[in-house]
Amino acid sequence: MFTSFRALPTLSRLPDLPGPITRLLPRLIEPLGGVGLVRRALSRKAINRLAYATTLRPRPLSMLSDYTSWRSLTDRSYSGRHLPPATPEFMDALPAQSDVLPLFRREQEIRATDTSVMFVFFAQWFVDSFLSTDREDLRKNHSNHDIDLCEIYGKRIEQTNLLRSGHGGRLKSQVIEGDEYPAFLFEPREPGGPLVFKAEFEGLHDEEFITQRILGDAPDDRKDSFFAVGLEHGNSTIGSTIMNIVWVREHNRLADMLAAEHPGWEDDQLFETARNIAIVLLVRIVVEEYIKHIAPFDFPVEAVPFIADGQRWNRMNWSAIEFNLLYRWHSLVPDAIGEGPEQLSSTEFRNNNPLVLSTGIEALMKRCSHEPAGKIGLLNTPYFLTERFQGDQPSIEERTIALSRGARLQSFNRYREAYGLEHLESFEALTSDTDLSERLERLYGHIDNLEWYVGIFAEDYPDYMMMGELITTMVANDAFTQALTNPLLARHVFTADTFSEAGMRVITETVSLEQIVARNSTSPDAVRVSFKC
């Protein structure tokens, strides 16, 4: 991944390598993963290079105010920000938001070269845990700023307690036709009847928000199988539902394993230790499978043990507004999954737990692992994220553009400089798509006026990457400096005392999401999970 950034300082952009080289390089790079010490050394170098790409936390400003205050330095309910706000002059010169939306609207669907829909679903499920924008005050983020698997545990202790079974360290679950699933959230009801939280889940989430807003436009027969999980949006796509099922199963498997090894442990210790293990498994999957896929050439990056221990970038996590925005990978979402009679339209892969229950997670994950995602870039956001439905409410993409404007982000070029990348001199340097570069030039006039949220998606990139240079650098910077700082990875915490001996073995042995799915499946041979299609 990483050599491409700084080892080629004299090139103004990432090179378009000749086809044979781009095909050959991965074959040269991938085997490095098999050579432990080489992989570790290169990973360490790459992680640190990206972690030090820009200034470090703590940063003087948050979204709270335009000047530094004790609250801007300590109150993490407000999103952080990497750079101070743009000048009023810069903001005033921007085109109307209504003229920006068409830059995102999908004209002709473009698929990614090797990214699967499985990647998309994992990304959405994963990101929902640390980017949880307040519905009323967009400057705020409700998350704990850590990878904490709140998707299945909830964000607050009160939620966690409602989700726990209270015995054996397990989470509440149910068995349907021999397979384990999270518990249902609602009381059984007559078709079309009112949705009521089970008493045992009272207070888990905002009841009105879930029944009216999230399930507002869902077909009635899909509502009863809504699972009780950690986040309000945990059932919004089949992908999120599948991931929650996988991790609830894994948590309960770990709890059972610990109970067998430690018959004297009570529910609390079994639960907490299983959670410790599960969180570290997730961090490992995120770095070694998910970030690996994002990296150029799928460089086999390793979650180097204790790498954060000696680093200046190891500072308190604080998700920035830029991280929140750059993760809006709407263009990854295809119009539909598959072809023919089995094709799933967007309305079928949203709010559709009955599909998951009837098809099974193995078959769906296999299908999603073969299906290419959309390609990240402009002109490729699907219609249901750009167009207005539901009483003319702004679309998701419109709301995102508005959020980036509200955050008064500095220009694309300013961010390139802040991340050590060279200043671009023209729209032609941004993208070789001349239609697009001319369109952007007409809209913004000068490359220095280009707004960041458009620029990061306009930047074109060779096939061995999955997004542009700036967005790759920024996502890697925030990801590495906030995933590898997880307290469970710290030197005096990452021990058998924290995970148990059995837990340490599980952590060592687990290298892929596919493994986790398979060991919790009643049909392990049918399991195929891949972020690369």
Added chain:
Amino acid sequence: MFTSFRALPTLSRLPDLPGPITRLLPRLIEPLGGVGLVRRALSRKAINRLAYATTLRPRPLSMLSDYTSWRSLTDRSYSGRHLPPATPEFMDALPAQSDVLPLFRREQEIRATDTSVMFVFFAQWFVDSFLSTDREDLRKNHSNHDIDLCEIYGKRIEQTNLLRSGHGGRLKSQVIEGDEYPAFLFEPREPGGPLVFKAEFEGLHDEEFITQRILGDAPDDRKDSFFAVGLEHGNSTIGSTIMNIVWVREHNRLADMLAAEHPGWEDDQLFETARNIAIVLLVRIVVEEYIKHIAPFDFPVEAVPFIADGQRWNRMNWSAIEFNLLYRWHSLVPDAIGEGPEQLSSTEFRNNNPLVLSTGIEALMKRCSHEPAGKIGLLNTPYFLTERFQGDQPSIEERTIALSRGARLQSFNRYREAYGLEHLESFEALTSDTDLSERLERLYGHIDNLEWYVGIFAEDYPDYMMMGELITTMVANDAFTQALTNPLLARHVFTADTFSEAGMRVITETVSLEQIVARNSTSPDAVRVSFKC
């Protein structure tokens, strides 16, 4: 201070230097403070040596539970802990708590050689801000774990808002006979009438706790001048009252200064910027005047700019139970302040704002700066902290011993080892006071059975120190790694953008508490403030 610890590794304890040397050394060491680069280099070395004396945060355990959990790693409402709990065998072998109390009871008052009562009052006021033990659950600490001047700003934003005047960035205050004081908390009343919070301070503190518990046994005529400040205990001694007066005056002076320099700034920005400056002034005073006095030979330690920036000890603050306990310097408190008709007994220096108002802070601080404190050690806690009053409630010292037992701390020797100090082989090695060492031996049997809370105060020390070797190491370790990590001192925050140019000048020019008192006094020439008597 610091050379004494590790530069003498072959000595089993700190040396009793011959009188002429101990008198000469300070004269050799103190001038180093005048030599900027030498002072900085030595300070850096000393700070890092102490900061790395033991394992670093994050630590696996907190007071929440005896095993590691996501909450034990993230929920800072529970005190942290340096070492895991002692074994049941160790706890069972300890003497009865009632046999331990007499080890603390003052038999004959012993005064410190050069520590003033001013130091004592500053220490109490300072420590109350980050060690705020929950009244119901002693495992919990309500503080923000940072030096944030919550003594005058409160711990929560709701409190801060009640304490602000709402204009000019100022805190609420009043002028009495030409001098500025915080506002009174209670409505005016008839003598003996009920105490009622002013409407403007509703919700500032627990009303019943303040009127019934804190002021429960105070003479009625002292209650009306209770000031509205950030902490419930902010009026409990004349020292805390004086310090709050000083810092409210300084905050308002800074706000006025900023308002004059930045006529366009609104109340919020003036307030927040004044607060930024005031917090950094406090950190500077703490390191360069307060910790300096604690250090052997009053080594002129400097708050080295950005020292935390490159260090592995720069991790999220988390006050440990050991820090909470080792700071119980009850023996510093003298039976009385002064002699003759002006003498202040303990009932006079507690809950006595009328004394502060009638005498003025300048005269009281001068008196307290000349008056020697008690000497830190066993057999020197004043009677009002060891004996029972108020319906046979346990005394402060009894509660402290019980807290240390509840925390199940490992032995004194274990802590010495954990901080890189050699294991002591006998009670004679602990203290040259043979009466005391024999008494301890009778009580504990073996030096390895000695409990930590007794051991740290039993350890004797030469005149050039103000407490034993282990407690000095531990307090310095926690102090440096949590004061110098203050976000306002971080590289990208400690700038004129954060403090204003005028604020930067104030920070540079302020080197002593005396300066701060004098510049806010109507009789600056009468000001004398010193931690050394």
